[in-house]
Amino acid sequence: MxxxxxxxxxxxxxxxxxxxxxxxxxxxxxxxxxxxxxxxxxxxxxxxxxxxxxxxxxxxRSGWYFVPCKYDHVAVLLAALPMQLVEQGPKGVFGQNKTSGVGVALSSLGRGIKTVSVESKVLLPIIGEWKGDLSSPGMLLAGRRGQIMYWLPFGGALLPALNKNAVAPNENFKLCIAGVPGSGKSVFMQELMLSVLGVGGKVFVLDYGRSFKRTCLILGGSYIEFDMKNPVSINPFSEVPEDDSAKSIEARSDFLSNFSSILATMAAPQYGTSDLQQPMLQRALTLALLSLIYSICSFNLSFSLSCCFLIVLKFC
Incomplete structure (x- = not known):
């Protein structure tokens, strides 16, 4: 131009x-x-x-075959609407019930068959999404077709009061969430955490990356950081039961057999302990636990001397 x-x-x-x-x-x-x-x-x-x-x-593949509609679109559309397929009419001269509706017209055209209601219910090709477990409220999600559902990986085990007559679940409640960075994995886990807390559950999170720190502080939880600036001393013997019941004896035995491997990993994380070091570590753990029991027996007047000797023998 x-x-x-x-x-x-x-x-x-x-x-x-x-x-x-x-x-x-x-x-x-x-x-x-x-x-x-x-x-x-x-x-x-x-x-x-x-x-x-x-x-x-x-x-x-399920035995259902479709015929294209070319000249009866209106009748088929009306038959798909609620309360339009079959209608009960007035009784005839001999007292029989007359049926009318769009279904009768379609049957006369070869577009329908008569069958019993039980058979129709079984063969009807109903395709719908999963509605979730209503007895275990959890995260409120929506399917691809818009179906609202509850989802919780723990099922009804989290709320046994609502599932008294339900079958015992056979899951081990493990869950794996994978995704690219920034796709919302932590946000999804925080929503799951809020769902568990909402029904009265307890949540313990091992946070790597401090994704749950702000949410934990907002909810009034305890966020424990292992840092050189914030030294934390954890007593591994604080949860060991001290009574003489069968469950307590079994719990103490499990503690002595499992905690030594944790100490071995802390002492030698790269190469591990040798066959000589592992029994020595096990013996040191047993002696530390016995010294704890002796201190309890010494400062607690409610313990008798015979009871202390009995507990020591149980640990040995």
Whole structure:
């Protein structure tokens, strides 16, 4: 246009040239938009045909075959609506019940068959999403078809009061969440944590990266950091039972057999302990536990001397 304006040499010719050129551009843009919309409609039509074909193939394996509707669209549409398939009419001369409705008309056209209600209920191809476990409220999620459902990895074991007559679950309640960085793994886990807390559960989190720190502080929890600036002394013997019941004896035995491996990992994380070092570590753990029992027996007057000797023998 600049070259033509220079050749024309007048402002009037330039304005006329612009007014003639711009409608041509608009026509080209409108044509491109129409072509784009036509391609979209074609793609949607092809996608719908592919989805319908896949649906028919899936149900054909179950014994259901579909016939395309060409001339009876209205009757089939009305039959799909609620309370339209069959209607009970007035009784006849001999007292029999008459039925009417769209289903009777479709049966006369060969589009329906008569069967018992039990058979129809079993053979009906109902496809729906999982509704979740209503007896174990948890995270409120939505499926791909919009079905609202409750989900909780612990099932009804978290709320036994609501599942008195339910079958005992056979899961081990383990869960693995994977995703790329920034996809919302920590946010999902925090939502799961809030769901467990909402039904009265307790949550213990081993946080690597401090993703749960702010949420823990907002909820009034205890966030324990192991840092050189904040030294924390943990007593491994604080949860060891001291009474002489069968469960306590078993718990103490499990503690002595399992905690030595934790101490071995803390002492030699790379190469581990040798066959000589491991029994020595086990013996040191037993002596430390015996000294703790002796201190309890010395400062607690409610313990008798015979009871202390009995506990020591149980540990040995």
């Amino acid at each position: 600049r070259d033509q304006a220079q050749k024309s040499g007048s402002v009037k010719d330039v304005v006329l040239l612009i007014s003639v050129t711009i409608p041509n551009v608009n026509v080209n843009i409108d044509d491109m938009i129409r072509r784009r919309d036509a391609l979209k409609d074609t793609f949607r039509s092809m996608k719908a045909k592919q989805s319908a074909s896949a649906f028919c193939s899936m149900l054909r």
